[in-house]
Amino acid sequence: MKNPTCPICAQSAIDIGPIVHPCPALVAGVPIDLDGIRFRMMQCTSCALQFKDPLIPMEKLLPCYNSSPENNWEHQPNPIKRRFDQIAALAKQHARGTRILDIGCSNGAILDYFGSSWDRYGVEPGQDAARVAQQRDISILAPLLEDLDPSHTFDAILAIDLLEHLHDPNAFIARIMAHLNTGGIFIGFTGTTDAPSFRLQGSRYWYASLPEHLVFYCKETIEHLAKKHNATVEHYERTSHIRASLTRIPRDTIRNLIWKGVYACKGFAIAPWRHKLNNNPPPGWLSANDHMLFVLRKQ
Ligand SMILES: [Zn+2]
Structure with missing residues (x-):
């Protein structure tokens, strides 16, 4: 085939x-x-x-x-653990205006954190989540980006934990650029296959084991997309999805290194172990530096 x-x-x-x-x-x-x-x-x-x-x-x-239940998403996530402060600081540093759109804004927690000095808009398919976002003074414009009226333009657009869900990243970035004012910024946060932890476990990595995660980028892919859509990469950093506790970092690392060792030894030929290793994802590694946070600017 x-x-x-x-x-x-x-x-x-x-x-x-x-x-x-x-x-x-x-x-x-x-x-x-x-x-x-x-x-x-x-x-x-x-x-x-x-x-x-x-x-x-x-x-x-x-x-x-x-149909995702409302309680599937944290109503008030810890902004420091979830790096909202870092994302807000980037937006403040690079945006040339205050009109901001969060794509897949869920219950609006991040724009709520940004505060009312921003003119805040969201796109969200989950009805329960969208209702909560509206209660937080975030104007929900459409369920999906492709439903958004072309007349809406912004100084900044966010896609946090979203790019990995796309079937057609190219069409998505084209739409982002169409909805950005000239000089407007796009802030993306997603996994990166450049991460040593991702490279160590390859296609079996925990992040790829989530069914809704479909595509996985690295710095090279982002640079390719930026060039293709006439944007510049203003900022790029590799980081972890959450700011993990000091105890979690060694715990996750040790568990995953043990998994890799046992996997490399084919479960020491112990049949139940081999079966489990082949048919189950490795332990989660949420504390790994396996995400990237970047800013593109429309030229
Ligand atoms: Zn390609």
């Missing part, structure tokens, strides 16, 4: 290993039937994007997002 081509640049891709989804699999707290499909991780030979093959269709994912 012919390998699929890259969703960003349509170049050839190579198979880099199996994806291991948990069983049962959940998306936004809602069970999803993956029909027993065996997913593979592919990597583009041109822009270095990694992506699942097959991509789980949006028709299967959207009902899960739409």
Whole structure:
């Protein structure tokens, strides 16, 4: 069978290993039937994007997002743990105006943290979450970016924990640029395959085991997208998804290094261990520096 081509640049891709989804699999707290499909991780030979093959269709994912229970998302996440302060500081430093849009804004927690000095808008498919965001004075303009009226333009657009959910990152960035004023900024926060932890575990990495995560970028992919859409990379840093406690960092690292060691030894030929290693994701590694935070500026 012919390998699929890259969703960003349509170049050839190579198979880099199996994806291991948990069983049962959940998306936004809602069970999803993956029909027993065996997913593979592919990597583009041109822009270095990694992506699942097959991509789980949006028709299967959207009902899960739409019916996600309100309590699936923290109402008041700890802003420091979730790096809201870091994202707000970047927006303040780089934006040339105050009109800001958060795509997939959930219950509006991050824009709530930004405060009323910003003119705040959101796009959110989850009805319960959108209602809470509106109670927080965030104007919900549409369920999805593609539903947004072209007349809406912004000085800053955020996509936090969103880029990894896209089927067509290229079309998404084109839409972002269309909704940005000239000189406007796009702030993205997503996983990066440049991370040593991601490289260590490859296609089996915890971040790829979430069914709703479909595409996985690295710095090279972001630079490729920026160039293609006439934007400049104003800021780039690799960081962890959460500011983890000092005890969690060694705990996660030790558990995952042990997993890798046992996996490399093929479970010491102990059949139940081999079965478990092959069919379950490794331990979570939420404290790893496996995310990137970047700012693109529309030229
Ligand atoms: Zn590509």
